[in-house]
Amino acid sequence: MSSIQISKVTKRFNDFTAVSDLSLDIAEGEFVALLGPSGCGKTTTMNMIAGLEEPSEGSILFNGQDLSATRIQDRNIGFVFQNYAIFTHLSVYRNLAYGLEVRNVPKSEIERRVRAMADRMSLVHRLDQPASSLSVNEMQKLAIGRSAVVEPRIFLLDEPLSNLDAGFRAYMRAELKVLQREFGQTMIYVTHDQIEAMSLADKIAIIDKGRLMQYGSPLEVYNNPANRFVANFVGSPRINLIDGALREEAGRMTMMLPDGGEINLSGQVGAAFAQIGSARSGSFAIRPQDIYFGESRAADDIAMQGVVDSLERVGPKRLAYLQVGQTLFLAIDDQDRLTAGDQVEFHLSADKSMAFDLKTGARLA
Numbered sequence: 001m002s003s004i005q006i007s008k009v010t011k012r013f014n015d016f017t018a019v020s021d022l023s024l025d026i027a028e029g030e031f032v033a034l035l036g037p038s039g040c041g042k043t044t045t046m047n048m049i050a051g052l053e054e055p056s057e058g059s060i061l062f063n064g065q066d067l068s069a070t071r072i073q074d075r076n077i078g079f080v081f082q083n084y085a086i087f088t089h090l091s092v093y094r095n096l097a098y099g100l101e102v103r104n105v106p107k108s109e110i111e112r113r114v115r116a117m118a119d120r121m122s123l124v125h126r127l128d129q130p131a132s133s134l135s136v137n138e139m140q141k142l143a144i145g146r147s148a149v150v151e152p153r154i155f156l157l158d159e160p161l162s163n164l165d166a167g168f169r170a171y172m173r174a175e176l177k178v179l180q181r182e183f184g185q186t187m188i189y190v191t192h193d194q195i196e197a198m199s200l201a202d203k204i205a206i207i208d209k210g211r212l213m214q215y216g217s218p219l220e221v222y223n224n225p226a227n228r229f230v231a232n233f234v235g236s237p238r239i240n241l242i243d244g245a246l247r248e249e250a251g252r253m254t255m256m257l258p259d260g261g262e263i264n265l266s267g268q269v270g271a272a273f274a275q276i277g278s279a280r281s282g283s284f285a286i287r288p289q290d291i292y293f294g295e296s297r298a299a300d301d302i303a304m305q306g307v308v309d310s311l312e313r314v315g316p317k318r319l320a321y322l323q324v325g326q327t328l329f330l331a332i333d334d335q336d337r338l339t340a341g342d343q344v345e346f347h348l349s350a351d352k353s354m355a356f357d358l359k360t361g362a363r364l365a
């Protein structure tokens with residue numbers, strides 16, 4: 001096991017900066033997801049932790065130690081990459097045994113560990129078959145099993161589930177979590193899928209354009225996004241993010257919606273927008289579950305009038321798209337009381353509303 005301290009790491013490829021001034025403290029045994037859109041620098045960060053790339057600036061320490069002079073194979077780091085490196089001509093058994101063989105583990109011990117891993121990955125019946133005969137799902141289990149069997153102190157996984165179908169992905173997610181708990185390894189997991197990150201990780205590092213946007217537990221980043229990017233990236237169904245010009249009249253702030261309608265900005269959000277003033281545009285955000293129908297529940301809650309544009313069933317609930325001018329608010333109709341085309345009054349919970357500076361993305365409230 002090992003803790004990892006990434007301090008002020010920058011990685012440049014010629015003129016292009018792929019990772020910029022990144023600092024992350026990863027505790028021993030922690031499961032950290034690196035989350036961000038394609039090209040944001042996740043794999044580059046992972047490669048630097050693995051020792052496959054060198055930082056242009058900054059340092060990466062393992063239990064306080066600099067391993068840059070240590071050979072990659074001696075660092076006790078396990079990898080699973082998207083294009084899993086399986087030896088397809090070898091049997092499943094030999095693939096699982098490979099990492100233990102190169103570490104000179106005694107034969108009887110190899111046998112025991114390979115069988116235990118094959119058992120947990122439901123590959124026992126495949127042990128003697130060539131890896132090339134495996135299905136995509138089995139191949140992925142083999143890739144994970146092959147790295148996990150050597151019990152590395154750090155386990156790096158780069159989009160390991162992205163080639164799998166949805167049902168099997170969910171199964172493998174659960175399996176990975178169990179594996180990590182059992183071995184207590186420090187696990188770093190690259191994904192662009194926020195649901196995967198939210199369900200697996202102890203902590204999520206959200207990265208955009210090579211920069212760390214926020215680092216915290218799934219609940220922290222969900223409940224308290226540090227900026228507009230994180231608010232928009234995390235949460236399913238997605239947060240309502242509404243950009244508009246701010247107007248101040250007699251001390252009251254209003255957001256003018258494009259093509260008609262407005263939001264009366266009361267409470268903390270109104271106060272925060274008042275600080276940046278009416279010359280600027282703002283970004284108002286509220287999660288679908290914080291929009292409600294019927295009587296107002298708190299004095300500051302914001303009343304809106306709209307039309308039910310469409311409804312979409314998701315399990316026992318329906319997602320309701322409410323149109324105000326040309327802006328759509330996504331809400332949850334959990335009592336099946338709406339009909340498409342209805343005029344409807346709804347409320348935005350002031351306590352749960354968020355305000356961002358549109359230009360910088362900074363959180364204002």
Ligand code: ATP
Pocket residue numbers: 013016017018036037038039040041042043044045192
């Ligand atoms: P994806 O999810 O698509 O793999 P990512 O977040 O993992 O994306 P990286 O693969 O780390 O992103 O790439 C970050 C940026 O750095 C990209 O714009 C990529 O083109 C660039 N990049 C990565 N490796 C190199 C390299 N060896 N030379 C030049 N540019 C590179």
